[in-house]
Each structure stands twice: as C-alpha cells, then as structure tokens.
Amino acid sequence: MTFQELIFKLQQFWAEQGCVIHQPYDMEMGAGTFHPATFLRALGPEPWRSAYVQPCRRPTDGRYGDNPNRLQHYYQFQVVLKPAPDNIQDLYLRSLARVGIDYKRHDVRFMQDDWESPTLGAWGLGWEVRLDGMEITQFTYFQEIGGVELSPVTGEITYGTERIAMYLQHVNSVFDLAWTDSITYRDLHHETEVQGSRYNFEEGDVPMLMHLFQAYEAECKRLLAKVDKRLTLPAYDYCIKASHAFNLLDARGAISVAERTGYIARVRALAKRCAERYIEERAAMGYPLLRGSG
C-alpha cells in the first residue's frame, strides 16, 4: 500500500463514519490539533465529526534528512469525534484493519499517555497506541481547550501516517516509503528536510522572527479587542502564526530556558481568549450545527 493509498483509505473509512473530510489548514502548525477543525470545533455544545491530513512542522525535530525516523515536516492524520462515541476504540481498531493491519495477528496496546499542550491551554487523557511495541497513534479524550472545560467531550485520534506506512511497507527509513508506485517520500521530502533543517537551525533571521512573533501577537490582540465585530477566526490565525514563530525561535536557540515559559504563556493567553470569543460567537449565532440533532 502506497503512502497516498493509506491516506485515501483512512479518509474513506472515516467518511463512512460521518466525518467531514476537511482539507489541511493553510498555515504552519506543530500539530493537527491547531487546525480550527479541532481546536475551535471542540469548543461548545455543537456536535462535530471530522478527519483530515495535516502537515506538521516541528523545527527542532529536523535532522537534515539524516535520521530515518525524525522529520521537521511530516503528516498527521487527524480524526475528531464530538461527542466521543462509546465504541470509539472499536472504530479505531476497525480503521487499522481497513488499512491492512490485521490487529488479530499483532499485539495492539493502549498505553497511558496523557496529552497536554501548554501553548494551547489544553489537556486530555488517553493513550499512545502501540503495535508490537511501535507507537502508531495518539488517542486523547480532550478535557480542556484554551482553558475551557469541554462538554461534550471530543475524542481525538492522531495517526502517525509515516510510522504506519513504514510498518505496512516493511521499510526502515521514512525516506524509503513509496508515496506512489514510482515516487518515494525521499523524492518529495528529503530536500525539504535538508533545507528546512538548515533554515531552522542556521539561517532563520532571529531579529526578524522576534519581530514577527510580536507583530502576530499584537495583531491577534488587536482583532480580539474589537468586541463589536466578529473577528475571532482571523485572530486565531495570528495565534497559530505566533506559535510557529516561537517554534522557529526555539529551534534557533534564541530563547533561553528561563524565557521559554514566558513565551508559551503569551501564546496560551491568545489561544484562551480566542477560545472564549469563539464560544460567545457561536452562542450568539444560535449554535448552527445543533440543528437537526435535537
């Protein structure tokens, strides 16, 4: 099964479960959780089911394309189910079977792994799912997002697509993955890794990034301050941008250990405010997605 077929199958499976197959968000982010289809939609009472691929950027994880398992840019397949259905674990296991992992012949384990994102003011309890010892999925019941306690609770399933594909294709390096029958992950992304790592670690312009962080933060705050207009969605975009600028600064070693918590708290403050505003706005709009669900 090629890498792209794996994604098709996951999309197909979750579409059958009533998920909106969203498209990746057009911004740099560290995890699929930042996508408004997760971060914002998990808030408030409206039901929601969605699945999508999200390219993720983690500048500090770059290894110049030398490490067979570590990338500064990779693909998560994200599923959110709100409210989390009672059979969510079974659905997940069935999705594995769909992509060709006969879990009856393997040792599938749900090992405690509680998730917390200080940047998003979010946490949840769940597991990392291990297939014969290999972590292939992150499974979380969100409890809070943007500092807001959630009700109903959203279940989040994040597949490590590269890991699963490596397993299915019996390859030991992510770069050896067949994206299609003739094109490999290396063809598409090795150079991305080399140049990305070079930029993240060596060339990123620290004063410029510093300036961007502040500008994004200011813009987010400016938009949030306009209480008479609905501007939460663009404000949240700037929160995402600020978070990524922070990640780049971090990779450049421009942020000391002591300063780190301060920066994280600044992004969290933005995320919290966006979450609160989003809830107010949806309430004012009469929770459009509650229609037809009683």
Place this chain on the structure above:
Amino acid sequence: MGDLPRKRARSSAPHVSDLLLEIGVEELPYQFIAPALTLLREMMERLLKDQRLMFGAIRTMGTPRRLSLIVEGLAAQQTATVKETMGPPKSAAFDQAGQPTKAALGFAATHGVAIKDLEVRRTAKGEYLFAVKREEGRHASAVLIEWLPTVIGGLTFPKTMKWNDSGVRFARPIRWLVAMYGNTVLPFRMAGVMASNRTLGHRVVGGGRWIRLKHAASYPTLLEQGGVIVEPERRRELIRQQIDAICRESGLVLHEDEVLLEQAIYSTELPTALLGSFKEAYLDVPEEVLMTSMKEHQGFFSLRYKETGRLAPHFMAVANTRMEDMSLVRAGNERVLEARLADAKFFFEDDRKVRLSERVPKLSGVTFHQQLGTMAQKQERVKRLAGFIAACLRSTSEDLRLICERAASLAKADLVTGIVGEFPELQGIMGSVYALHDGESAEVAMAIREQYLPKGMEGECPRTEAGRILALADRLDSLAAFFHVGIVPTGSEDPFALRRQATAIVRIIVEADLRADLTSIVTKARHLVCEDGIAGLPDAESHGVRLVIEFILERLRHYCRVVYGFREDVIEAVVKAVGDQSLDLVDLIRKMKALQAVTAKPEFNALIIGFKRVHRLVTKEQWTREAVDATRFQHDAESRLYQMMTKAYELAKVSIPAGEYDRTLEALIALKPAIDGFFTEVLVNVEDQVVRQNRLSLLKDIDELFLSFADFSQIVVQGS
C-alpha cells in the same frame, strides 16, 4: 457433577450468596490498578459493615480493562436491629382517664410505632415511654442496588476524566458493569451504563463477544475462556514461568526488575513472554545505555549470559495476546528496538566526538534553577567546595584534592550530551564513560559516576573517597543554595527532593566514617553561594547556616531511628546538645550508641531521676554561683558527692575529647549512690545562704558535667 440431583441445595434455601462486581473500562494506566483494587475492597468492607450485611471473604482482581471484586458468603438480608428511643415521661403521656396525650401521640407517630406498642420503662429519672422498633433487615440486593454506584463513584485516581454527559469522573471511561448477587443481576445504572451479567473478554483473543456470567464462582474460569487471566497473582506466576522456561532454553539470565514485572502484570490481560534479539554490534554501546533504552522506551527486560554475566544481545518482552505463531509480534518489537538502539548508538558515538571539557562552557546555557543561576555556576561552586572538603578531611593528601577538583570541573558536562538528553537518569554514568574516553584517570571518572549516589535511604553509597567528596559537595551546595533563597521543604512539599539530598549527606558521612566539621563545610558552601551573587532572603545572613544544619540533623534523627533503632530520647539527648560549634555526625552516632547501651543498665533510670532533680533545682533556684568550697560542707554526703564529682569531671575532661564514651558514662553512673545519698541526707534550701549557695553550686557542677556529654533532660524515664 452436573448430573447429580440438586435437591439438597434447593431444600435448604441459602441464606448467603456471592456478590460479583466488575467495572469494565477502557485501558487504565497500569500503575492505577493495584491501588484502585485496594480501595475498592476497603470501600466494600465499610459499606457491608455500615449496612449490617454479614460476609465471608472479599477478593479483588483486575486487569487494565476491569476492576473486579467478589464477596463470598454475603448474607441475603441485613441483620435485624432493635432501635430504642426514649420519649416523654409516663406522667406526661397519659391523662387522668389513661388516654394518651398529644405528647404521646406525637412521639408514637414520629417513630412509626402504634400507641399500644409503646413501652413504659423505669429509668433513673422515673418512668418514661419508649419506642422500641425492630427493624427487619432489607434484602441485600436492594441495599446493593442502592449503594454500589456510590462505591464505584468513590474510587479515586491520581487523574480522572469525563467522557459522557453523565458527569461521572473516572480514570478512563466505564463501558460496562457486571453486578450479580448469586445468579441474579443487580440492575443499577451508573455513568450511563446499566449493570448486567455480561462481560467482555480479551479484545482480540476473546473475539469481542459478550460472555454471559452465571455466578461469581465461575467468573475467573469463564473469563479465561475469553482470553483474560483476571487475577494479577496468576499473571505474575504465568509470566515468571514463561520467562524461566525461555531462560532455561536459551541459557540466558534475566536482569530482574520489579518495576518492569509490575508493568507487565498490570498492562496485560493475557501475558505472553517472548524472546527477541538485537544486533551484536550494539553491544559496543555501554550496557547501562542499552538497558535504559530497552526499559524506558519499550518496557523490555534485559538478559545476561549465564557463564560470563555479560549483557546478551537479547530482550524479553511481554505481549498482551497469545497465538500459535508469535513471530510477527517478535519481529515488530525487534524492529522498534533496532530503531531505538540505532538512535542510542548514534548519540553515543556523536557524544564522544566532543570532549567533556569542551562541553563545559555550554553549561552556562543550562539553568540549574531560575533563582539559582546556571549549571556552569553550580559546577564551579561544587568544585571549590569539593576542594575545601578534601582539605578538611584529616586523612587527606594533596592528590585527593586534585582528583576531586578535576572531577568536579567536568561533573555536569554530561548534561549537555545526547544520551543524557534522551535518558536523564544516566547522568553521571555517561559522564564517567566519556571521561575515560577522553583519557581522564580512573579515579576522576569514578568520582563523576558516583556523584549522584546514594539515591536515598536505599541504594549504594559512593565507594571512592573522591566520589564521596564530590557527592557531598554537590548536595551541600544544593541545600545551601535552596535554603539561601528560601526554597525549603514544608510538609509533603519537597519539589527539589532536598530531604533526600540531606539523607544522602548523612549516609555518606556516617557510612564512610568521614570525620570532619560539618558546620565549617556548610558555612563554606553558603559563603560560595553568596559570593556567586545570588540574592538571598533578608534573614539568610543571620541563620542560613543554622537552618541547613538543623535540616541535616533532622535527617540524622530519621536515619538513626530507621537504621540503628535508637531510642527517641537517646537521639534527642545527643542531638539537642549540639551547639553552634563544630559538628561531627560520626561522633554523634558514637555517643548515641554508648548512651543507648547504658539505658539497659538497672541503675540507669534511678540515675536519670537523680539528675533531673539536680537539673530542676539549678534551673529553678536563684543564687550566686561560686566555686564550691569544701570547708562549708556539713554532711558526709556532700563531701562524698564532691569527691566523686571531681573524679568524674577529671575523667570526662580526658575521655570525652578522646571519644571514650563508655568510660565517661561509667563514671556518670558511678555517681548514682552519691547523688542519692546527697538528696537523702542534705537539704539544699536552708536558711544559711552561704551553705545554700555552696550546695547549689555543687549541684550546678554536677549538672554541667552531665550536660557536657548529652542533654540528659531529654531522657524519659521508662517503666515508671
């Protein structure tokens, strides 16, 4: 068996049955399970006692997917009780016609008793009405249906979550409940789930089918058919047997690890141990690294060759499934480990390209603590303190000081290596490996390795002198620094494990018999912290040293209780006598040993009683102390005591500094008849002030003589 007629069981209706409760959950964190089962048992016991339900044995069992409990021989009905309530006096209860008054009617109504059933009883205050109500027990089923949700809801976990609109919090979602009394279902609702007699077996081996349960007795067996070994002890046995069999066959020996075994027991429903392998080439990496990687990342046991004791290129994994052919599972685990070890090997090789000494400057980018500067600063302080301690120790040569300072100047460099970044618990160990690689001496490398020992009350202490000094310097610097800025453990709050650090200090000094003045070392440590420009609390200057010393003495007390089992008052007597001067922990323990030994002597209690009398008098009375004048004695007892005291004093002057505490105590005990004689024959507070002063001064000399050894006023006279 099944064919036998069941008449007998039918004819005598059973008054007891077994209760079965199973909470079916999504996978619990393995560390939560055993504590939750203990709590479940306690709560059930309390419930049954409170509810007057007699029961036999309670058994708990569980896996990541179920917390279960069986109560054997649970009474079908609550024990009946008789409730008696006193009401109005008889005189106020009936009117002249003998008709009940309002008071009587009201009382009867309140307690639901008919007027005619009210009893009149004679009490000390006269005749009163009593409502006597026999409460027939309710059926166990009714009680359980009412209360089991409370028991389940009462379970607590370190972290809980919500998952549906029931609002219930639990460690992970509850997905089914089994509740049966005998063969009857107890239908209660909890967390949106209805209790039934159906359970789920193993996710894979059980095929996802519901298992219909008949009664508690067959519960473990039916579950086993569904691929679940529900009793943790049976899983432990099974894993042991499997591991033993594999070891026998392969000629390998397991590296025992109780933590990993617990993890295997409580993270599986159907454990299957399997042997895997990795490439020989990875054995170039230090075995601590390989073992840590296997344990921390994958939960694998390591194995050694039986003959050589060397680490073997194999691992033991415990899977949670069973099938004919486990080769796919084995291969998967091997592949994951391969990637992990490749990472470790890469880090190890990469780390060795840079000398430790070249890494030291990077430590100025690593924070020790927000208020306490960087690791570079700490390392420099530790280096200077280690040099100071080396110079303090009596048996020390110049070489030792150089070794300590060299080791200290590299001690923290491994914190910025790749391996320690990945596995913080390998700090020190990696430093020593890299130091040897850099060509440092074996002594320097060993000191770097031993700097974090011991870990607490358990575990080994550093074995080399330089290791001990470095370990002491590191801990004493931390204590001095944290106390300086007011970060001091309170109650159960001790985020920087300062108590453990102080315990380590005590153990190193006492167990290695290090004779040095701790006060001057702590003073030096504090001085170095201040010199480093760290802003301290306003009052740190006046009692910074004292607070640290008291903190260490507190751990010394604890250590003496646990390790030596000294009497509390013996420990106190010696520790309380510590002044502001020099402090030698080894010496304190010798004193305690000597003192503890004499507490067993028959005359000890009487001696203490005598001493306390002396002590009380000289503390209470007002007089002008002068040198004792023997010409003013009026009784033989006075002269005798004076002579004995002078003898003892002369002896103590020599024996205490020499550490001959047995001799000192012998001399003190020898004073007993003289003290007793004194109090029998002599009155202290006489009219003649000159005589009185002289007597009090004599007693003061005695008091001081005792106190020069220990604070005997702390001693509690036992058995009186």
